[in-house]
Amino acid sequence: MLPHTLLVFCLTATAARAQSSTESGSAAASDSSSTASSSSSGSSSSNDSTQTESQLTFSQTLVTVSTPLPESFTGTQYTYASFNGQSTRNMSSATVESQNATSSASSTNTQITRTSTSQTLTALVGGGQKSSTGTASSTSTAPLPVNTQPCNGHVEFCNRSYGNITQVCAHNSAFAVKNNAGSNQQLGIEDQLNDGIGMLQGETHYVNNTIYNCHTSCDLLNAGTWQSELETVVSWLDRHPYEVLTMLVVNSDFTDVENYVPAIQNSGIERYLYIPPVTPMYREQWPTLGELILQGKRMIMFMDYDADVARVPYILDEFTHMTETAFSPQVADFRNCSIQRPPNLNQTLARTSLMNLVNQNLNTAVDLGALLGTDSTDAILIPNTADINTTNGQLDMEGQLGNRANLCVEEWDRAPNWLLVDYYNFGDPGPGSVFEVAARMNGVTPAPAAPAEAPAKKKAAPKKAVKDAEAPVAETAAAKEDAPAPIAKSTKAGPPKEGDSIELEGFGGEVETHDGEKTTLSKLAQSSKSGVVLFTYPKASTPGCTTQVQLFRDAYDELTATGLVIYGLSTDSPKSNTTFATKQNIKYKLLCDPKATLIQAIGLKKSPSGTTRGVFVVDKEGKVLAAEAGGPAATVEVVKKLVKTLGGDAGAEGVKKAEEKADAEAGAGAEGGEKEVADTAAAVADTAEKIDSAA
Secondary structure, eight states, X not given: OOOOOOOOOOOOEEEEEEEOSSOOOOTTHHHHTOXXXXXXXXXXXXXXXXXXXEEXXXXXXXXXXXXXXXXXXXXXXXXXXXXXXXXXXXXXXXXXXXXXXXXXXXXXXXXXXXXXXXXXXXXXXOTTOOOTTSOOXXXXXXXXXXXXXXXXTBGGGGGXXXXXXXXXXXXXXXXXXXXXXXXXXXXXXXXXXXXXXXXXXXEEEEETTEEEEESSSTTTOEEEEHHHHHHHHHHHHHHOTTOOEEEEEEETTOOOGGGGHHHHHHHTGGGGBOOOSEESOOGGGSOBHHHHHHHTOOEEEEXXXXXXXTTOTTEEEGGGTXXXXXXXXXXXXXXXXXXXXXXXXXXXXXXXXXXXXXXXXXXXXXXXXXHHTSOOOOEEEEEOGGGHHHHTOOSSSTTSHHHHHHHHHHHHSSOOSEEEESSXXXXXXXXXXXXXXXXXXXXXXOOOOOOOSSOOOOOOOOSXXXXXXXXXXXXXXHHHHHSOOOGGGOOTTSSOOTTOBOOOTTTTOEEEETTSOEEEHHHHHHHSSSEEEEEEOSSTTSHHHHHHHHHHHHTHHHHTTTSEEEEEEXXXXXXXXXXXXXXXXXXXXXXXXTXXXXXXXXXXXXXXXXXXXXXXXXXXXSXXXXXXXXXXXXHHHHHHHHHHHTTXXXXXXXXXXXXXXXXXXXXXXXXXXXXXXXXXXXXXXXXXXXXXXXO
């Protein structure tokens, strides 16, 4: 924790922010006077929104601290539960409001004013879900209905374990206070949830028998009571019955956990809180989102320090359930996913049993003495807004969230559960980048943002933001041109991007199939019916790469429906790849590129060495149809979407068309073949144009 220096300060800056006609539902709404709704969206398609410039004023001088503040969590107040196995909870005595039960604190705590009420159960159908009784009829032969209701924006999430989903976490969610440099977000709680934030996190303090959302000290930044934040969340959950949320409470004063009970019960959120049958719950033991929705338990609450499930069973201990990378870094070194908390953790346990949170927020230490004009040596961490677009960027480039997430997949052999960020509505190449990263980790298309209660009239966003602003600034057109480009956005001098045409002859040099055949990308493309899919993987027979080749194996028929040919590509030797291919029983060939000449040519070589996991698709004429980095599931999803765009839904018909096209090009087509070739080429060109316009 940082020193509790009493100070209120603001920074001068100009920020571009999105506006809507409705006020934010944040607990800090009264302080921030926010009328902003989302300037970002969970969708990759851009949402038009009105952007206006708001002036933040100050009278103090801002001086950064040259020596970074220590990031270690030492001291007797930082206690961590030992991992001594799991304990089963007696659910008959568990604290749940729907059973009109109360916690041990409620009977004597005079701060509790709310009485218990009944709740309505939400229903889902089909999709492999259990019945409401948890059993299925053995006599029924009728097929189960198929669920079409999305859970957290995606139908596939209904059957996916809570412990196997990547979501974006808004750091200090409630700290959206206008004109205060201590804020971590620009938009309020309601807007955050509408945009797709899955975890709310925040620092809390216990002052005068009340829990407040305060940054370091309530005299520095006070975003209101924690209860008011919970009331906003309850209202949102009431109106969105198919959403499951997570809250991570930072117990900054290490106060007794029962002091949080009054706000929980008075806000009405207790009825939504999930109480697990065993503690701790290991990653693979969590129910699916559909099961949580059916139970009506759509909020999972964790606390970093001093949780006690024996007394308050719905506030779970954070560090027996998840790990965290380095907290609030002050140097933009995001080149690893090393675990900082809990300390001295068994790495096998961390990989197999715990969820994980990646802290992707960059901070600046501010000298309070300079601001106050005193000799004070105190300091406070505030978000580094100058680099916020890069920090939140979706690209696979060092320092960006997209690259960090990919590194975590390689290091942990699985995707992160939460990506914690400041000012989530800023990023590179634009708003919504943090949700793009989460979607890639999940192997899905970003879900559209939830509609506002009364959408404002859409207007075009300004093309230019104020230069050198200290507060978060939406990326300008000039900034986009100057910024390092991702694979799909590269310049002509860089690796090819979607829509580019490349000269296949000589491109990427010579490679070798795992069964010993020397070949080139040009030969592979010409021998295919419609093109080549290259998916890259770092190292054969490792967990993440095994998952990737299995996903391509299992989806092989679907991915080749339009005549595309699948190849895996790595720097492994033919011997290693042969063993890999044989063990995984794959239908396609693995390419060996020991010098990484082809891997580098398609933009997936790491510097100075190594391979970035990704996918590259090129047709017979050298037109690049896809080029991007991503996790195992995301790389497969890219090809699936492309196949559908190219007519893959037609199945055998798609293969037939591809064959006819190949025959026509070889001069073997029947009368009228030239016209069909022209029509097919026009369709491909039209598809490429659509892809370009969407990129």
